[in-house]
Amino acid sequence: MTDGRFSRQVLFSKVGKKGQTKLAKSKVTIIGVGGLGTVCAEILARAGIGTITLVDNDKVELSNLQRQSLYTMNDIGESKVQSAADHLRKINPGVKLKINKTRINENNIDWFVKGNDLILDCTDNMETRYIISDSCCKYKKPWIYASVAGAGGSIMFMHPKDVCLRCLYPNKKKGETASTSGIITPLTHFFASVQTTMAMKYLLEKKYNKGLFVYDLWNNTEKVLTVKKNPKCKH
């Protein structure tokens, strides 16, 4: 903080010097380092989050470069978590990065949830989201659900004391993804900005806005849907 790296952010009254120190002590896990994950990782590294854990099993492909902003032509064929970490270290060497070249499953998820302050869902499939949700309920950890495709999507801050993914979608098998519905370049940057702002607000104030936020960027519309705990959900 002595080099003035965070001087502009510290000026913002909700952050301040104390808040910046809080961010430096925070630990966030990013599951999926694709369209949402690369932008979230970049924003959180620049914002001064102390420890960032990255989880992804994929390699960088040409079709990723349209939106996955940490990667360049030189990264094609390389591991996403390794490439992302190399770029993040150049952006802010003060961040502690933990990289995991693996795919999330029921057996490894707990390792990425417990001991962290917040989990960001930057995946593209419902199966993994249920695994994240169940583990976060088990350890009473908050996480941020985000789903994007085409020119829109939805996002929700999930706190186990409040609701879980099974309250929102008791049995949703499939969601739209970039591979099925396509995706425009600005979409992931927009959602990652919302997701990381929610993250910073929670890390700083332990506060979050309730509800499922649904954005359509093409038509410039926003809806907020109330989500209540499902009485049948045992979370």
Ligand SMILES: [Zn+2]
């Ligand atoms: Zn629930």
